[in-house]
Structures are given as C-alpha cells and as structure tokens.
Amino acid sequence: xxxxxxxxxxxxxxxxxxxxxxxxxxxxxxxxxxxxxxxxxxxxxxxxxxxxxxxxxxxxxxxxxxxxxxxxxxxxxxxxxxxxxxxxxxxxxxxxxxxxxxxxxxxxxxxxxxxxxxxxxxxxxxxxxxxxxxxxxxxxxxxxxxxxxxxxxxxxxxxxxxxxxxxxxxxxxxxxxxxxxxxxxxxxxxxxxxxxxxxxxxxxxxxxxxxxxxxxxxxxxxxxxxxxxxxxxxxxxxxxxxxxxxxxxxxxxxxxxxxxxxxxxxxxxxxxxxxxxxxxxxxxxxxxxxxxxxxxxxxxxxxxxxxxxxxxxxxxxxxxxxxxxxxxxxxxxxxxxxxxxxxxxxxxxxxxxxxxxxxxxxxxxxxxxxxxxxxxxxxxxxxxxxxxxxxxxxxxxxxxxxxxxxxxxxxxxxxxxxxxxxxxxxxxxxxxxxxxxxxx
Amino acid sequence: xxxxxxxxxxxxxxxxxxxxxxxxxxxxxxxxxxxxxxxxxxxxxxxxxxxxxxxxxxxxxxxxxxxxxxxxxxxxxxxxxxxxxxxxxxxxxxxxxxxxxxxxxxxxxxxxxxxxxxxxxxxxxxxxxxxxxxxxxxxxxxxxxxxxxxxxxxxxxxxxxxxxxxxxxxxxxxxxxxxxxxxxxxxxxxxxxxxxxxxxxxxxxxxxxxxxxxxxxxxxxxxxxxxxxxxxxxxxxxxxxxxxxxxxxxxxxxxxxxxxxxxxxxxxxxxxxxxxxxxxxxxxxxxxxxxxxxxxxxxxxxxxxxxxxxxxxxxxxxxxxxxxxxxxxxxxxxxxxxxxxxxxxxxxxxxxxxxxxxxxxxxxxxxxxxxxxxxxxxxxxxxxxxxxxxxxxxxxxxxxxxxxxxxxxxxxxxxxxxxxxxxxxxxxxxxxxxxxxxxx
Numbered sequence: 001x002x003x004x005x006x007x008x009x010x011x012x013x014x015x016x017x018x019x020x021x022x023x024x025x026x027x028x029x030x031x032x033x034x035x036x037x038x039x040x041x042x043x044x045x046x047x048x049x050x051x052x053x054x055x056x057x058x059x060x061x062x063x064x065x066x067x068x069x070x071x072x073x074x075x076x077x078x079x080x081x082x083x084x085x086x087x088x089x090x091x092x093x094x095x096x097x098x099x100x101x102x103x104x105x106x107x108x109x110x111x112x113x114x115x116x117x118x119x120x121x122x123x124x125x126x127x128x129x130x131x132x133x134x135x136x137x138x139x140x141x142x143x144x145x146x147x148x149x150x151x152x153x154x155x156x157x158x159x160x161x162x163x164x165x166x167x168x169x170x171x172x173x174x175x176x177x178x179x180x181x182x183x184x185x186x187x188x189x190x191x192x193x194x195x196x197x198x199x200x201x202x203x204x205x206x207x208x209x210x211x212x213x214x215x216x217x218x219x220x221x222x223x224x225x226x227x228x229x230x231x232x233x234x235x236x237x238x239x240x241x242x243x244x245x246x247x248x249x250x251x252x253x254x255x256x257x258x259x260x261x262x263x264x265x266x267x268x269x270x271x272x273x274x275x276x277x278x279x280x281x282x283x284x285x286x287x288x289x290x291x292x293x294x295x296x297x298x299x300x301x302x303x304x305x306x307x308x309x310x311x312x313x314x315x316x317x318x319x320x321x322x323x324x325x326x327x328x329x330x331x332x333x334x335x336x337x338x339x340x341x342x343x344x345x346x347x348x349x350x351x352x353x354x355x356x357x358x359x360x361x362x363x364x365x366x367x368x369x370x371x372x373x374x375x376x377x378x379x380x381x382x383x384x385x386x387x388x389x390x391x392x393x394x395x396x397x398x399x400x401x402x403x404x405x406x407x408x409x410x411x412x413x414x415x416x417x418x419x420x421x422x423x424x425x426x427x428x429x430x431x432x433x434x435x436x437x438x439x440x
Numbered sequence: 441x442x443x444x445x446x447x448x449x450x451x452x453x454x455x456x457x458x459x460x461x462x463x464x465x466x467x468x469x470x471x472x473x474x475x476x477x478x479x480x481x482x483x484x485x486x487x488x489x490x491x492x493x494x495x496x497x498x499x500x501x502x503x504x505x506x507x508x509x510x511x512x513x514x515x516x517x518x519x520x521x522x523x524x525x526x527x528x529x530x531x532x533x534x535x536x537x538x539x540x541x542x543x544x545x546x547x548x549x550x551x552x553x554x555x556x557x558x559x560x561x562x563x564x565x566x567x568x569x570x571x572x573x574x575x576x577x578x579x580x581x582x583x584x585x586x587x588x589x590x591x592x593x594x595x596x597x598x599x600x601x602x603x604x605x606x607x608x609x610x611x612x613x614x615x616x617x618x619x620x621x622x623x624x625x626x627x628x629x630x631x632x633x634x635x636x637x638x639x640x641x642x643x644x645x646x647x648x649x650x651x652x653x654x655x656x657x658x659x660x661x662x663x664x665x666x667x668x669x670x671x672x673x674x675x676x677x678x679x680x681x682x683x684x685x686x687x688x689x690x691x692x693x694x695x696x697x698x699x700x701x702x703x704x705x706x707x708x709x710x711x712x713x714x715x716x717x718x719x720x721x722x723x724x725x726x727x728x729x730x731x732x733x734x735x736x737x738x739x740x741x742x743x744x745x746x747x748x749x750x751x752x753x754x755x756x757x758x759x760x761x762x763x764x765x766x767x768x769x770x771x772x773x774x775x776x777x778x779x780x781x782x783x784x785x786x787x788x789x790x791x792x793x794x795x796x797x798x799x800x801x802x803x804x805x806x807x808x809x810x811x812x813x814x815x816x817x818x819x820x821x822x823x824x825x826x827x828x829x830x831x832x833x834x835x836x837x838x839x840x841x842x843x844x845x846x847x848x849x850x851x852x853x854x855x856x857x858x859x860x861x862x863x864x865x866x867x868x869x870x871x872x873x874x875x876x877x878x879x880x
Contacts, residue, residue, distance in 0.1 A: 007507050007570060009561035033557060035512055036544070041557060042510040044572075050510070067447050070482040070490070072475055072594045073513060073577060074546075091539045096546075098593075099531045099581045104476070106514075106536075117473060117481060121449035130447060132484075137513060137577070141539045153538075154512045 001347070003382045007044050010394060020216045022326035023148035025338050029398050031325075038145025038153035045398065046325070048346035048378075050156070053321045053328075054135055056187050056343060057158050064180040064239050066131040066160050071113050073137050077103035079112040083297050092140045106139035111294050111316060114161040118312070119300040125165045125310070128302065129173050133160030135321065149322045150218075150282075160317040163295075165304060170289055170313035174206055175245035177287050177317040179233040181210050182252070184319065185284060186232040188328055189341030192284060193227045195257045199288070206289035206315070209259060214330040217280030222268050223257035225275045259283075282327045289315040338399030339422050347380040348372070349438055350400040352392070354407035356385050364411045364431055368404055375439040396421065404434055441787070443822045447484050450834060460656045462766035463588035465778050469838050471765075478585025478593035485838065486765070488786035488818075490596070493761045493768075494575055496627050496783060497598050504620040504679050506571040506600050511553050513577050517543035519552040523737050532580045546579035551734050551756060554601040558752070559740040565605045565750070568742065569613050573600035575761065589762045590658075590722075600757040603735075605744060610729055610753035614646050615685035617727050617757040619673040621650050622692065624759065625724060626672040628768055629781025632724060633667045635697045639728070646729035646755070649699060654770040657720030662708050663697035665715045699723075722767045729755040778839030779862050787820040788812070789878055790840040792832070794847035796825050804851045804871055808844055815879040836861065844874055 009030040018024035026032045031046030042050055058068065074096070080086035086105075094106040107113070114132055122130065135158045145153050162173035178194065185192035192210040199207045211221050233248055256267055259281070268276060295301065295312045304310045325344075332339045342348065349372060353365040365381060372379045380400060382391050395403050403419040410416055416434050418427045429437070449470035458464035466472045471486030482490055498508065514536070520526035526545075534546040547553070554572055562570065575598045585593050602613035618634065625632035634648040651661050673688055696707055699721070708716060735741065735752045744750045765784075772779045782788065789812060793805040805821060812819045820840060822831050835843050843859040850856055856874050858867045869877070 005505065007509075007561075007567070007572065030561070033561075035553060035556075036514070036516040036542075039512045039514055041512060041553070043557075044507045044509050047508055047510050065445065067484045068487055069447075069484050070487050072479045072481060074476070074479055074579065074594055076476040076479075094536065094538065096534065096536050098534065099583070102476075113475060113481070116475075117483075121447075121470070121473075127447070132447065139514065143539065154514055 001380050003380060004384050020147050021333060022150065022329035025329055025333060026148055026326060029338065032149060038142060040149055040152055045346050049325050049344055050321060052344040053188065053324050057184055057319055057321060060180045060184040061133050061160060064176045066133045068134060069132055070134050071110050071136060073107055074104050075107045075113055077105055079116055083112045083294055092142060094139045094141050108138055108140045110159055115294045115298045115300050118163055119298060122302060125302050125304045129162065129164050129169055131160055131162040131173060133158060148326055150326045152322065155320060156322040158319040158321060162315045164313045165310055167313055170315055172242040172245065174287065174289050174315050175249045176239050179237055179245055179248050181285050182232050185210060188344050190328060190331055191228065193223055193257050194252055195221065195259050196262055197286065198261060202290050202293060208287050209283050210285035211281035211283055212327055212331055213279045214282050215280055216330050217282045219281055220260040221279055221281040222263055223277050224255035224271055225277045226255050227257065282330060284324050284327050285319045287317040337397035340399045340401060342401050345401050347400045348377040349402040349404060350380045350382060350395050351404045352382045352395060352406065354388055354405060356383050358408050360411040361406050361408055364406045364416060367431060368435055371435045372438055377438065402438060441820050443820060444824050460587050461773060462590065462769035465769055465773060466588055466766060472589060478582060480589055480592055485786050489765050489784055490761060492784040493628065493764050497624055497759055497761060500620045500624040501573050501600060504616045506573045508574060509572055510574050511550050511576060513547055514544050515547045515553055517545055519556055523552045523734055532582060534579045534581050548578055548580045550599055555734045555738045555740050558603055559738060562742060565742050565744045569602065569604050569609055571600055571602040571613060573598060588766055590766045592762065595760060596762040598759040598761060602755045604753045605750055607753055610755055612682040612685065614727060614729050614755050615689045616679050619677055619685055619688050621725050622672050625650060628784050630768065630771060631668065633663055633697050634692055635661065635699050636702055637726065638701060642730050642733065648727050649723045650725035651721035651723055652767055652771055653719045654722050655720055656770050657722045659721055660700040661719055661721040662703055663717050664695035664711055665717045666695050667697065722770060724764050724767050725759045727757045777837035780839045780841060782841050785841050787840045788817045789819050789842040789844060790835050791819060791821045791844045792835060793823050794828055794845060796823050798848050800851040801846050801848055804846045804856060807871060808875055811875045812878055817878065842878060
C-alpha cells in the first residue's frame, strides 16, 4: 500500500475525550472514529488490525474443532420470552419494533438463537459433541459507554456454544476452549490469566474470565507470579485427548488467581509475599459452563445411545475482538505510539522514502516494496513529500514492527537503515540484505 | 473437514415455503435457516460460500484501488436529517430509539455516514481520488421479504463510495468500479450484463445495474446477444489508465441492454431478430454517479489546486453478497442439486468413503484427505456410515466440484473414482494420480 493513495487520517493533536491511552492512540492514528455515543467506525488502519485479530481467533477456534456459522444481529423477542430472559434483561437490551409492530431486539448474545438452531436440526447423540461459533456484531445499550471500543455499545463478539450429551463431555468441550483461548491470546502477544468467575445460580467451578495485565485495566486482580512462566499449549495440542486437556486446565488453575469480585484475601495472603502479584487487568474473554439452563427451558434434547431423550449440556465462550484491539495497545505502547506485536500489526513493514522524487530513493523503495509484497508481506510505503520528522513520527505512532528508511546518502551507497519499532535498534545494511532479512 | 464432525443439517424433504430453486436448495443443503421473517442464519456450509464470495469481492475492490473500512450498523437519525432522507425514506427504514430516547436507525445504506467521515477528515484535493468501501450488514424492512436471502430484510452489502475533485475524475472512479464489477462476477462463474439504470433527478447516463441471466430472475431484461462474447477485463488491467478503462466502459455499453423499466422497444427492434436476447435477470450489483447530491447537502468539500474550496463529486457502488449466493445457484444447478463454480464452492473436493471401517477404504481416504489438505485444498471427507446411495445424493446435492469415491473393490486395486459434479464425467485412476490431478 502506498501512503499517497491510502486513507490514514492521523490527528495532530491528542483528542480531549480520550481517557485511556488505547483510546487516545486509536483516535490519533485514525484507526477508529466515533459515529454516535459508543458506536464506532473502524477506519482502514483499524480494520486491518481487527481482521488479523479475527483471523487468529478463527484459526484457534477451528483448530479446537469448533465450526463457524453466522447468526443475524436482529432477533425476535419470542425466543427470549421462551428462555425467560426477555423480561429479565434490563435496559441494555435494545428493543425494536419492526413495521409490522413485531417485537424484535438487537442481539446482546446468542444463547437462545443457537439453542433454537440446535433443537430444530440435531436429534441424535451421534452429532455430538458440537461447538458452533460466530463472529458477529452485538449491541448492549450501556448507560455509560467509554474508553473507545474497549466498552462500546455496538461491538464484535466471537461467541461459541458447545453441546454435549453429558456433563463429562461438556467438561471436555470446556477444556478445549480453555486451551484454545490460551493459544489465541498468546499469539497476539498477550499473557492472559484465567481467573475463576462467579457462576451464580448455576454453581460449580466452570467459569473463567481471561484477564490480561495492564496498568489501565478496569479491574483489580490478584494472582500468583507463576502464571508468567506457565507454558502455552503447543500448536499440535490434541484436542481429542480429554486427559491431556484436563492436565492443561489443572495446571493453569493450580495456583491462586482472582478478580476483586472473587478475591479471597486469606488465600492470597497464604502465597509467599514475593510471589504475589496484585495488579490491574482487562477482561478479554469469558468461558462458562451453564449446564442445562437453556436446553431445559427451550427443549434442546437428543436421543442417547440408550434410546432415551437427554437434555443437552451447554457452555458458552466469548471473546471481544473490538475490545482486544485496545487491550493489545494498552499492553504494548510507549510515549511515541503503538508497538504492534507482529501477528496483529496492520502492516508487517513500513518503507520510508526520505526524499520522494529522488531517483535513487524512489528506485530503492520501489525495489524493496515490490520484493516484500511479492513475498506476501503487508507493506506500507511512505512515498509522500512530508518532512522527515513527520514521517518518523507517523511511523512510530502507528507502530509497524519494522521501518526501512531510505535516504539519499545511504541509498547512494546501496544501503538502507532498518529500525525495530519495539527495541529502537537501528541497523544499516544493503538493500538486498534488508529484503532477505524481512522475507526471512 | 470430516463429515462425522461437521454440522450439515440436510433436509430430507423439499421445504414447502421455498418458491424458487435457490431458496429450496439453500434450505435443503442446510446453508441457511430462517430465524424471523426475512432474517437468516448462515449455517456452516452457507458461511463457507459467503466467505468465498466476499473474498473475491474484496480482492477486486482492492485491485481497483478502493480501501476497506467498517462502518457500524446503527446510525444516528441526525445524519439523515442533514441529507433530508430521514423523512423521505419510507417504512423500509428501521427506526429505533435507544435507552436515552435518541432516534437511531439500522443503516439501509451509508452515503450519509461516509460523507460525514470524509468531511471531517479530508481537507485537500491531494487526498483524492478516494474510494472507501465496507462489507457490512444492512436492514431494509421490506413489506414482503421472500426468496430466502435473495430478498431478505437483514442482508450483507458491499458498498463503496468514491470522492473526486471533478466530474472527469468521478467518471474515472466510476469506470474503475465498472471494470472491477465485470471481473468480480466473472470470477464467480457469472456473466453479468451492465444495463443502464434510471438516474432520476441526478440525470446523466452514469448508473448501471449488473444483471445476470437466469430463468427465475425477478425482472425482464432485453439485450444484444453480443454480450455473451465480450471480453472480461484482464487481471493486469491498469486501473490508473483512464482511457483504457473508458474503452472498456464504451465497449460494454456499445450495444443495447435494458431492464424493463428502461426498455426502448424501438431500439430493441432495431437489432436484427436473431441477435436479440429477451430473458429474465437478477440484479447483483448497482453503480451510480450522483455528483454533489450528498456532498452539497452535508458540506463535503476540499481545497483544490487553485486554493479554493470545491464540493466533491461522489458515486456509490453496491454488491449484495447474500443475494449473490442464491443468484449463483439460480445460474448453476440441476435436478440433483447445486453445481458450484470452483471459485465459490464450499469445498474444493469431497472424498467419499464407501465403506467406513474397512481398512483399505479408510487408509485410501485418509491418504487423499491428508495430501489435499496439505496442499491447501478445502476437502470434505464423508467418513460416516450412511448408505452409499445417501452419500452420493448428498454429494450431488451440496455440489462440490469434484467427488473422489473410494470403494472396497477399487481401493483393493489401488484405485479410486473421480466424478466431476458439473459434467457427470467419471474416471478411474490410481490414488496417486487422483491426488496429483486435484493438487495440479
């Protein structure tokens, strides 16, 4: 992509309305734009990051055996009356009447709809286990949306729903998502810590929030320092191996971790003082086994191997992509701007032409741009006639992992400078060496 | 994907509510499911096709220089009051009040919002031309939604919006989309014919509907037979070459083509009788130059090279992915089911194990499945213990381009049978030859 043809509306000033760093940086870099209170457009730079986040989520959901579908945003009120949540859900549910005066709503979540799909299409235990997920817009009419897309009203959610014949099967399904989530966040450069969440009237211990640590986090969290060194499940994890997944779950729930709501001061204090970690965190995922709550109310059952009908056991598993993007920024930035982990960076590299119009600079930049693009890299070429200082500031601000700087003097010697955005490390090398290093 | 682990809720009977073949086949194959009137879930098989359609649309939009963003579904009424369309738009607009009683709406289109984004971020002609697009859900509260996703209330639309300093620039932008659309539909196995559409009070000749011919089309169309042989713009089309694009536009608008609304009986009759084509068609795209209609009303202007302010010229360009999928089926099916063009098929190949559990069959199927998957192919392996007749019927019904049939007898001889879904051609060959043929 050539910057001269791109749409990158960088703000020169820090926007006043931004209370946290990710909100400020997403506005400044032109990643997002507020359209109404708590409702955002994802501008091209932001859309690229969101796509990469979604791709990682999909790959890990697919790897775990979940199957993607796409449910609509608008739902009929009837379904929610069946489950009893239509009246129970408060003002956060956006209620709508269509032209026929039928009561509808903008889905805040999809338990009812997916249960309806299940009950009308699945009849036998032979179709189980089943885990259906989608990445779809949701709407929750928060009274105080804030922090940009960290807490917006219209937002994206990946929500998966598992169906099993038995409680044991449901636990296996739960552990699949548990492992998939650890992999998902890790691939985005985040260390997420699973923390027991309140299961309310459902009971049991099968509900976890995945929290990443960040100074600006919305909630206080308490955990053992050991989490920082726990191994992430490998790419070849066997998701059919119930015992293997259980071992991962056991390991990651073996030491203390709690949000303030679930905090147990005594248990925390039992950890040796040097090993306690008390910090702020951002919730980026939530998994929940809720048994037969919806399947019972809505009649979702299958014929078992015994020929009898069984109410299925369900769980739901959410990740918020539009919240993950600012969470990644909260965890990875400096005074100059964003520092993207390579896996979710909007571009892999940025080629900076220090003197657009100079024959040598143009040629060097075009050579590098063509070679990297051909190798499948996403490259942004700054071919504008902006001042050098502004170019450097923009490159640092948008946080592309590697900058390749081509100035007239170095290019005359057949060389360019590589700058690593994260470490600030600079290295001069030949054009060919630079290409080889990045194509690697 | 192994069918034993997949979610493919095939219906045994033809659904009574389906009036047209694509609706019937999409329901029967479990591609979609109606959730409310005119509101559908895309089940896994359908989602795969939709993704492939979207990918082709994106690739061709990107190739033409358009830039992707993502605007939200809900919009504030204020924007539409500015353009004057809030009152003008009828009951098809779904009007909503949020918890603060603010008037909102579910976007039926995005001219107002994108113009708002433009006016608040673009100040100079140097940022032009600019074409911003997104693929996002829309809602139009049709009084009579029907034909499945062909005419649904909640639907996906790719809508692009171009901004130019001059009328000439806008024409170039229009011709970029014109060529991109020809390529887009062609890649999906469709022959789309651009037909002049009504420009209403805007005037001029820069509005075209792209119509594909299908017996079940909603509208009557009239055109010259020559269209069938016109060349599609090549993959290396230079979108910066205004004259070259104009030549493509001129060629494709040189002979008669009109929907019934725009039909000119006398002009049509002037075509020699043997070269007239009178048929039914389905609209799959619409492009429209509307000049300064919205930029004037909403104050979208830039500073020109002359230092003065200029109201920008705009156009909008729509494609309906959720309508394209049934349109492709209307154009490509037989009595046994769907016949997917390879580019949008949910799977590239289907491996049919005629005797799951038989050592030889299992081994042959796993070998083929692994080799094709490794080569990046999307493969569906029927590893169920269904009867042979049912397996064949399902394979034909869902219309995957190539079937690889492994029965005990042929496998014992080291062979499998390949069946081409479209031609019905069958060929026996060694397992290795089958793999090589498909990986090709």
